[in-house]
Amino acid sequence: MVFSSLLFLFGFLPLFFLVYYLVPARARNMVALIGSYFFYAWGAPRFVLVLAATTIVNYGLSRWMAHIKDRGQDHARRVLILALILNVALLAYAKYANFFVHELNAVLSAFGWHTVFWTNIVLPIGISFFTFQQISYLVDVYRGTVPPAARWTEYALYVVLFPQLIAGPIVRYHDVAEQIRERVYDVKKFSYGIYRFCLGLGKKVLIANQLGVVADAIFGLSLNHTALPVTHAWLGLLAYGMQIYFDFSGYSDMAIGLGNMLGFRFLENFRMPYIATSFTDFWRRWHISLSNWMKEYLYIPLGGNRVALWRRYLNLWFVFLLSGLWHGANWTFIVWGAYHGFFLMLDKLFLLRALEKIPLFLARSFTFGLVLIGWVFFRSPNLTYAGDFLVRLFSFRFVGDIVPDYVLAEFVSSRSLFTLGVALCICFIPGWKWTERVTIYVREHASQGWKWSLKYSISFVLFLLSVLSLANSSFNPFIYFQF
Amino acid sequence: MHFWSRVAVIFFLSLLYLPGVQMVLRIVPEVELQGVVVESTRPRLTPQAWLSGAFQDQLSQWFEDRLGFRGHLIKTENQLNFSLFHDISAQTKTKIILGKDRYLYEYAYVHNWNGQDILPGAVYVKALEERVRNFKELQEALRKRGITLVLLLSPSKASVYPEFIPTAYHSPLRTQRNTYYARLRPLLDAAGVEYLDAREYFLTHKATSSYPFFTRGGTHWNYYGACLIARELILRLETLQQKDMANLHCEPVIVDNTTYGTDRDLAHLVNIWDDAAFDGPTPHPTITTSGGEKVFKPKILWVGDSFTWTLLSIMDSRGIYQSRNFFYYYNRNSSFPEGKEVALDQAAIDWEKDVFSHNIIIIEASETAIPEFGFGFVEDAFKAISTPGSS
Numbered sequence: 001m002v003f004s005s006l007l008f009l010f011g012f013l014p015l016f017f018l019v020y021y022l023v024p025a026r027a028r029n030m031v032a033l034i035g036s037y038f039f040y041a042w043g044a045p046r047f048v049l050v051l052a053a054t055t056i057v058n059y060g061l062s063r064w065m066a067h068i069k070d071r072g073q074d075h076a077r078r079v080l081i082l083a084l085i086l087n088v089a090l091l092a093y094a095k096y097a098n099f100f101v102h103e104l105n106a107v108l109s110a111f112g113w114h115t116v117f118w119t120n121i122v123l124p125i126g127i128s129f130f131t132f133q134q135i136s137y138l139v140d141v142y143r144g145t146v147p148p149a150a151r152w153t154e155y156a157l158y159v160v161l162f163p164q165l166i167a168g169p170i171v172r173y174h175d176v177a178e179q180i181r182e183r184v185y186d187v188k189k190f191s192y193g194i195y196r197f198c199l200g201l202g203k204k205v206l207i208a209n210q211l212g213v214v215a216d217a218i219f220g221l222s223l224n225h226t227a228l229p230v231t232h233a234w235l236g237l238l239a240y241g242m243q244i245y246f247d248f249s250g251y252s253d254m255a256i257g258l259g260n261m262l263g264f265r266f267l268e269n270f271r272m273p274y275i276a277t278s279f280t281d282f283w284r285r286w287h288i289s290l291s292n293w294m295k296e297y298l299y300i301p302l303g304g305n306r307v308a309l310w311r312r313y314l315n316l317w318f319v320f321l322l323s324g325l326w327h328g329a330n331w332t333f334i335v336w337g338a339y340h341g342f343f344l345m346l347d348k349l350f351l352l353r354a355l356e357k358i359p360l361f362l363a364r365s366f367t368f369g370l371v372l373i374g375w376v377f378f379r380s381p382n383l384t385y386a387g388d389f390l391v392r393l394f395s396f397r398f399v400g401d402i403v404p405d406y407v408l409a410e411f412v413s414s415r416s417l418f419t420l421g422v423a424l425c426i427c428f429i430p431g432w433k434w435t436e437r438v439t440i441y442v443r444e445h446a447s448q449g450w451k452w453s454l455k456y457s458i459s460f461v462l463f464l465l466s467v468l469s470l471a472n473s474s475f476n477p478f479i480y481f482q483f
Numbered sequence: 484m485h486f487w488s489r490v491a492v493i494f495f496l497s498l499l500y501l502p503g504v505q506m507v508l509r510i511v512p513e514v515e516l517q518g519v520v521v522e523s524t525r526p527r528l529t530p531q532a533w534l535s536g537a538f539q540d541q542l543s544q545w546f547e548d549r550l551g552f553r554g555h556l557i558k559t560e561n562q563l564n565f566s567l568f569h570d571i572s573a574q575t576k577t578k579i580i581l582g583k584d585r586y587l588y589e590y591a592y593v594h595n596w597n598g599q600d601i602l603p604g605a606v607y608v609k610a611l612e613e614r615v616r617n618f619k620e621l622q623e624a625l626r627k628r629g630i631t632l633v634l635l636l637s638p639s640k641a642s643v644y645p646e647f648i649p650t651a652y653h654s655p656l657r658t659q660r661n662t663y664y665a666r667l668r669p670l671l672d673a674a675g676v677e678y679l680d681a682r683e684y685f686l687t688h689k690a691t692s693s694y695p696f697f698t699r700g701g702t703h704w705n706y707y708g709a710c711l712i713a714r715e716l717i718l719r720l721e722t723l724q725q726k727d728m729a730n731l732h733c734e735p736v737i738v739d740n741t742t743y744g745t746d747r748d749l750a751h752l753v754n755i756w757d758d759a760a761f762d763g764p765t766p767h768p769t770i771t772t773s774g775g776e777k778v779f780k781p782k783i784l785w786v787g788d789s790f791t792w793t794l795l796s797i798m799d800s801r802g803i804y805q806s807r808n809f810f811y812y813y814n815r816n817s818s819f820p821e822g823k824e825v826a827l828d829q830a831a832i833d834w835e836k837d838v839f840s841h842n843i844i845i846i847e848a849s850e851t852a853i854p855e856f857g858f859g860f861v862e863d864a865f866k867a868i869s870t871p872g873s874s
Contacts, residue, residue, distance in 0.1 A: 006550055007543045010502045017496070045534050191488035194495045409651035410578075410590075415568040452487035459491075463498065468563070471556035472574055474547040477518020479577045479589075479702065479752055480789055 001042045002166075003254045004204045006470050012039065020262065029157055029180065032262060036162040040126070043166075047124035054090065055156045058083060058134045062141045062148040062155070069144075080142045084135060091131045094124055099329035126166040128326055130159050132293055137173040139297055146174045154180050163258035167251045169269040169289035172296070176264060183263040193260030195459045200253025202462030205469050207426075208247035210419040215240035217411035219379055223388040232408065233392040239416075240379050241372045242423040245274065248287070267292075274371070275431035277363040278355050279343040282371060290326075294319050313348060317341035327378070332386055336377040343370060364431065505551025514554030517751035518575060523548045562755040575752050577702075585761050586647035587749040589702045592639035593652050595851045598660030607854060608666060614856065615670045618846070621865040622677060628868070630839060631723045634671070634856070635716065635847040636664070637704070637790035638682030640697040642850060643689065663853040679719050681712045682850070698742055700750025700761030707736060707766035709793040716794075717803065720843060726779040729803050733768040740764065745793050772801050780805040784838060786813055786860045787847030794847075795819070808841070813858035829859070834867035 001008050016035050023031055041048040065079040098120050105115040137158065140146045149155035157180055164171055218236025221228060252269035259266045269289050276282035283291045302315040317338065324337015343351070355363040373393070380386035429435055442451070505511060526532060526541035533539070547553075557573075564572035571579045571587075578590035594600050601607065622632040641648060642664070654660075664682065671678050685696050685708065696708030704712065710733035721728050740762045742750070750761040783804045785791050791809060798804065799819045809817040810827055817824040832838065844864075848856035 001539075001543075005543070006547050010499065010506075010550060011546055014496075014499045014503055017499070042539055043536075045536060045539075187485060187488040187492055191491040191495075194491055198495075409649070413568065413570045415564060415570050415572070418568065449487065452491075456487065456491045456494075460494065460498070463495075468556050468560035471547075471550065471553055472560040472572060474544075475516060475518075475520070475553070475557050475754075476574050476576055477516070477520045477752060479575070479748055480519060 001039060003251065003258070004201060004209075004466070004470065006467075006474060009467065009470075017261070025185070028263075029153060032161060033153055033157045036157070036160040036165060039162040040160060040165060044125045046122075047127075050090075050124055051126075051130065051160060052156075054087070054130070054134060055159050056152065057086065058138060058159075059149065059152045059155045061086075062138055065138070066141055066148045076142055080138060083138045087131050087135050087138075091127060094121060094127050096325070096329045097121055129168050129170060130165060132170050132290075132326075133159055133173070136170070136293060136297060140173050146177050149173075149177070149180070161259075161262075161264070163255040163262070163264075164266060167248075167255070168287075169252055169255060169266055170293050171266055171289070172293070175267060179264050185263045189260050189263065189265075191456075193257045193262075195257070195455060196253050196260060197257025198459035198463040198466075200250040200255075200257055201466045203246040203250030203253060205250075205466040206462065207419055207423050208243050208250055209469070210416050211239040211243040211423065212247070213411050214416050214420075215243050215379070219389075223385060223392070227397065228389075228392045229398050230392060230395055231398060233389065233395075235412070237372055237376060237389075237393065238424075239420060241274075241375050242420060242427070244375065244378070245270075245427070246423060272427070272430055274368050274427040275364050276367050276371075277360065278347050278352050278367055279340060279370070280347045280352055282367060283340075283344070290323065294323055298322065313345045316344055316348070320344065330381075331383050332377045332380050335383065335386070336374055339374045339377060364428075502551040506549055507551075509551075511552070513552075514558060516554050516557060516754050518754070520548075558754055558756050561753060562757065565753070565755050565757075565760070571753055573753050577749075577752065579749055579752060580649065580652060582647040582649055584647055584699070585763075586640075586644065586699050587702070587753070587761060588641055588648060589639075589749065591851050592641040592702070593648055595639065595662060596641035596645060596648070597652070597654040597657045598662045599654060600851065601660060601663065607663075611663070611666055611854065612670055614861065615667070615674050615676060617861050617865055618857070619674045619676050621861055621868070624865065624868045625839075625844065628839060630841065631720060631843045632677070633716070633719065633723065633843070633845050634676060634678035635712075635787070635845055636667075636678060636680045636682055636853075637712075637788075637847055637849040638685050639850045640702060642682055643685045643696060662850065664850050667853050677719075677723060679712075679716055681715075684712065684715060694736055694738065694766035695764075698746045698761075698765050699763050700742060700747040700753075701745050702749045703745045703790050703793050705746050705765065706744075706793065706797065707733060707768045710768045710770055710797055713794050713797050713803075716845070720781075724779065724781070724843070727774060727777075729772040729774040729778045729780070729801070731797070731801065731803070732771045732773065735769050736766045737769065738764050738766050741767075744796070745789075770797055770801060772803070781842035782840065783807040783843045783845060784841040785809040785845050785847060786857060787845070788812060788849050788852050790849050791847045804843075808837070810860060813860045829863065832863075832867075834864070838864060839868065 001012060003009075016031075020028055020031050020035070037048060037052070040051060044051075061079055061083040065076050065083070068079065069076040098118070101116055101118040105118075108115050137149075137155070141148050149158070158171070158173055158176060159165075161171075215236055218228075218232055219240065249270040256266045256268070267289065269287060271285040271288065273282055273285035276285050299315060299319045302319070303311060304315075305312060307315070318341075320337045320341030321334060322337065324333045324335070324340070327333045327336070355366065358366075373390070376389050376393070377383075377386050380389060523541065523545045525545050526538050528538055531537075532541075550556075561572050564570045565581075569581065571581045573579065580588045580590055580593055582588055591600070618632075618634065625632045668680070681704075685704075688711075689696070694707050696704055696711070698705045703709075710731060714731040714733060717728050717731055740759070742762050742765050746765060747761065753761070780802065781804050783806075785795070785807060787809070788811070791811070795807070795809060795817075799807070807819045809819075811817060813829065814827055815824060816827045838844070846857050846861065852858075
């Protein structure tokens with residue numbers, strides 16, 4: 001069940017709110033827990049037991065770890081290591097075993113040896129997110145940042161809370177521990193949640209889904225037999241760059257909005273990443289929860305900034321390699337991670353200083369251009385395709401064959417071009433100086449009522465337009481009876 | 484601030500609960516949507532259905548199909564896209580292209596007009612040659628039994644009115660490609676097959692005709708175009724049968740902006756509020772017959788696709804034949820004057836009774852159906868007629 005579905009919006013959510021707010025406040029954790037397990041079981045009925053089992057095992061290990069800490073840090077460390085191995089092993093098996101066996105078999109075949117027999121494993125949805133969250137909890141307990149959850153239900157709720165279970169943001173335990181025990185429910189928080197949720201829904205349905213059609217059509221072309229003009233290639237890449245941002249940030253907005261409606265405050269996950277002035281700045285704005293997690297639980301334990309320069313760069317690159325791998329089991333994601341790691345290293349070496357010296361507009365354009373090129377790897381099905389696509393981006397071929405023209409006619413409508421324009425405006429206009437001035441002026445001079453009515457009018461228009469789009473996509477008639 | 488927060492919360496919750504309430508209570512009459520869909524049923528919850536995910540998928544579909552205000556939502560979405568962006572956003576299985584001057588086209592026919600649906604290689608040419616050979620052999624075999632077999636080639640709107648196809652859908656390679664129609668015609672002539680080419684007829688008369696043969700919002704020929712073809716078909720059948728039949732007349736023609744039936748089948752599928760968006764001057768023929776009481780009224784079997792329906796709607800009620808059956812895609816059988824329509828079990832056909840008892844058999848094929856014209860009927864019929872005593 002996805003947030004942007006009619007069943008979720010008009011089936012699950014109304015029923016859930018009804019029960020959640022009818023029960024006394026002390027029972028709401030249990031309602032949220034049951035609702036969240038149901039939510040997960042709906043989409044992954046076979047894996048809900050895996051999810052429950054991981055929470056039981058990890059909770060047990062965290063209690064054990066806290067208990068034996070008195071005997072010495074070494075004992076606790078051994079339990080932590082065991083816990084980390086179990087979690088990483090589960091993630092590695094569920095998400096990467098297929099990939100590793102496939103690559104191993106490719107090598108074995110190349111040498112003419114027998115390949116390994118393997119039945120592909122189905123990936124449990126959300127496993128990357130809930131594994132990282134559980135690791136964050138275990139490390140926080142080990143470090144003493146937070147005590148272990150008093151009850152398993154509190155811990156389980158942290159892991160499976162449905163707003164952030166499937167696609168983040170990755171919530172660190174110490175950010176929400178207090179809220180799980182006690183949180184404030186008020187109309188202001190709920191209404192803010194509505195605003196964020198509607199914003200996110202609009203981003204996902206009205207922008208990401210629309211531009212996804214364009215990106216899918218262009219990236220779906222077989223480049224072996226298609227002369228793709230450079231204009232089409234950049235259009236497809238731009239559409240994808242916007243799709244991935246609005247899809248992901250839209251989902252985060254919905255998660256934050258739902259969290260607020262349930263009384264929780266989650267941290268922000270995106271902060272206008274495409275106006276970043278460097279890769280360093282980009283990663284302070286894009287998937288902030290992941291970069292915070294990587295920094296806190298990987299980069300710093302590897303030595304952080306305390307080690308020698310060469311080791312620092314290596315660690316940075318390694319962290320981003322893993323970050324790429326975390327996104328998916330394919331060489332394209334690893335290369336994408338390495339690409340970002342490379343530019344982050346350059347930032348540390350000289351690039352950051354150089355970019356600070358040039359006009360803001362140029363620094364932003366330079367960074368955005370490179371980030372966009374990086375998305376080629378993220379989107380391509382394999383490295384060969386990525387290479388071909390990159391060639392076409394810089395081919396200066398302006399005439400193609402019929403296939404791309406037809407694709408444009410079929411999939412690039414006036415609405416999708418308008419949507420692309422809107423998406424670009426949303427991404428870049430807030431970064432302009434005069435936008436900031438207008439915002440400050442409005443904040444200082446406009447009445448509260450006017451501001452609020454504008455904010456919620458926009459929210460509800462986005463909500464309604466999104467629902468219109470979702471309803472329409474659910475109706476697929478034939479012209480005549482098809483027997 | 485709290486006041487506005489409360490208003491926002493109440494309004495949002497109303498939006499969340501209203502469709503569900505409407506779904507259950509149906510307080511407001513639901514808007515009917517046009518187009519054929521497979522009716523979804525509420526699934527039964529079983530452990531297997533749950534674990535496989537089938538229950539969830541079916542329940543989602545069932546819920547979406549019954550959501551309150553669904554018709555209102557869909558029509559509003561389509562209307563907004565049409566009015567603001569000049570886009571057809573209806574998510575139909577039959578993709579619709581909005582052409583110039585609000586002409587609607589089925590994508591498949593535009594694709595066909597561009598020669599884009601031709602299968603690569605010589606395989607399809609051989610298959611077409613064989614099909615024509617089979618047809619000719621069947622035609623001869625039936626002629627020996629006194630049964631007239633005729634092939635009717637129906638035109639697509641894209642072929643007859645390509646000038647309204649958006650430029651973006653004009654393939655620059657179109658003139659270098661052969662369409663199935665262009666491949667078929669010489670094969671038919673070389674084999675000496677009896678056929679009526681409605682496409683050629685329309686293109687020949689297009690410049691001099693006072694009225695169009697297709698409407699803006701329909702994918703099939705309009706009633707005027709269908710009447711002309713029906714008239715031509717009857718004249719051809721008279722020649723082949725050497726018998727007088729009732730003749731059709733299609734004048735006078737009344738022109739107004741009303742469209743009905745197949746004249747607006749694509750327009751219906753667009754599902755917008757503005758019902759008349761694709762209407763325009765539409766010719767309505769005044770259809771009469773002549774020939775007197777003693778004309779020959781045959782029993783006709785049609786095998787074809789949806790283009791046949793318009794012809795039948797003209798011919799059924801005008802005493803052209805004493806009875807007719809229509810094997811729709813050789814999968815369903817519609818009969819006149821009984822007015823029944825049933826699924827056709829090809830294996831259970833009694834060929835003598837159900838097929839060879841007719842005086843005339845007409846196989847109709849639209850341009851996209853040419854690769855498989857007859858839909859298997861020609862081969863089965865030839866096998867049946869060649870095998871003594873088989874049914």
